[in-house]
Amino acid sequence: MESAIDTHLRCPRTLSRRVSGDYAPPFPMFVARGDKALQQVVMAYFGVQYSEEGKRPQALAALGHIVESFGLADGPVRHDLTDHVDNQDHHNLMAVAYWADPAAYCRWLRSDDVRAWWESQERLTEGLGYFREVVAPRVEQFETLYAFTEDFPGIGGVMGQCSDEIEEHGYWGSMRDRIPLSQTDWLEAGSELTVVSGDPAKGGRVIVRGHDNIALIRSGQDWMAAGEDERALYFDEILPSLQDGMDFLRDNGDTLGCYSNRFVRSIDIDGNELDESYNIGHWRSLDALERWAESHPTHLRIFVTFFRVVTGLEKLRLYHEVSVADGKDQMFEYINCHPRTGMMRDAVVPAAV
Numbered sequence: 001m002e003s004a005i006d007t008h009l010r011c012p013r014t015l016s017r018r019v020s021g022d023y024a025p026p027f028p029m030f031v032a033r034g035d036k037a038l039q040q041v042v043m044a045y046f047g048v049q050y051s052e053e054g055k056r057p058q059a060l061a062a063l064g065h066i067v068e069s070f071g072l073a074d075g076p077v078r079h080d081l082t083d084h085v086d087n088q089d090h091h092n093l094m095a096v097a098y099w100a101d102p103a104a105y106c107r108w109l110r111s112d113d114v115r116a117w118w119e120s121q122e123r124l125t126e127g128l129g130y131f132r133e134v135v136a137p138r139v140e141q142f143e144t145l146y147a148f149t150e151d152f153p154g155i156g157g158v159m160g161q162c163s164d165e166i167e168e169h170g171y172w173g174s175m176r177d178r179i180p181l182s183q184t185d186w187l188e189a190g191s192e193l194t195v196v197s198g199d200p201a202k203g204g205r206v207i208v209r210g211h212d213n214i215a216l217i218r219s220g221q222d223w224m225a226a227g228e229d230e231r232a233l234y235f236d237e238i239l240p241s242l243q244d245g246m247d248f249l250r251d252n253g254d255t256l257g258c259y260s261n262r263f264v265r266s267i268d269i270d271g272n273e274l275d276e277s278y279n280i281g282h283w284r285s286l287d288a289l290e291r292w293a294e295s296h297p298t299h300l301r302i303f304v305t306f307f308r309v310v311t312g313l314e315k316l317r318l319y320h321e322v323s324v325a326d327g328k329d330q331m332f333e334y335i336n337c338h339p340r341t342g343m344m345r346d347a348v349v350p351a352a353v
């Protein structure tokens with residue numbers, strides 16, 4: 001048993017953990033471990049949006065182009081692909097990419113090919129929407145949690161190694177306790193989302209400025225290798241509550257500090273569904289995310305089911321990763337997306353001067 005916070009990231013606490021020193025978790029869970037040289041990562045969500053089914057081949061081709069660009073110099077360490085329909089009946093294809101080095105990401109982003117494609121006039125006229133939502137948390141600004149120990153998805157795949165059983169889990173507040181910076185910092189939200197360029201209502205190019213400590217959760221479910229019993233457990237006992245919770249946050253998130261909630265299905269490069277899904281949630285603060293997780297009946301139901309079955313889980317893989325990022329390490333850009341997309345929905349449009 002060891003702390004979820006890696007040795008080199010521990011420091012004298014000025015803020016105490018939520019539980020006492022002799023707390024023992026009720027079942028084993030694990031976190032990803034990175035190389036000590038790892039300082040900051042990049043989590044980038046590149047989206048292609050379309051409203052009519054007939055546009056799907058074109059949208060998949062655009063997604064394919066984005067994935068191809070990952071092969072350029074300084075491209076991401078890993079990526080995966082997703083699809084979901086939002087509450088405006090728009091399809092959103094996404095390439096979700098991770099870098100272990102923000103400098104490499106910057107060089108990639110500013111490379112001639114990547115820049116020229118994003119800045120091209122064609123992006124405005126070809127009848128698709130695009131977005132880039134990127135955060136770059138430092139290692140002390142994120143945590144992971146897995147009920148398994150191999151082949152980690154998401155940021156865990158970048159970090160590459162697995163911890164021993166960890167102490168900080170199984171109680172509300174443990175997610176915060178796993179984030180190294182929480183040893184000394186309340187991780188409070190900064191100002192507010194602001195449209196700094198363009199007008200969401202008019203479409204075209206829009207840039208939204210984030211703020212300190214926007215929280216991002218990726219919470220995943222992978223039933224690829226699950227047998228009949230585990231599939232039944234997932235589809236009959238977990239998914240109905242999960243779907244309700246995700247629909248609730250998608251449609252009512254603005255009242256709770258959830259800026260954007262997407263429940264996405266993993267796909268292959270041809271758009272075929274895989275047996276994997278995840279939630280991508282952007283929150284005004286870690287605090288708002290915690291309040292939802294510990295109080296919403298849908299998550300409480302899932303939580304109780306999980307506690308009942310976790311020690312018997314074999315192939316059903318459940319995990320999450322949660323980060324906060326400095327405002328300066330966030331980028332939210334949109335081209336011709338509907339105005340309720342991503343951070344645009346809750347961003348303040350400054351009054352015209």
Ligand code: HEM
Binds near residue numbers: 145176242
């Ligand atoms: C299959 C789906 C899910 C299952 C089985 C599940 C189960 C759990 C469990 C068992 C914990 C406690 C983990 C521990 O510390 O040992 C937890 C924590 C948490 N879950 Fe979920 N969850 C699911 C989906 C989600 C989703 C979609 C969200 C998105 C908002 C979410 C948000 C959280 C948060 C923020 C925590 C940390 C709470 C804290 O430590 O205070 N979960 N979940």
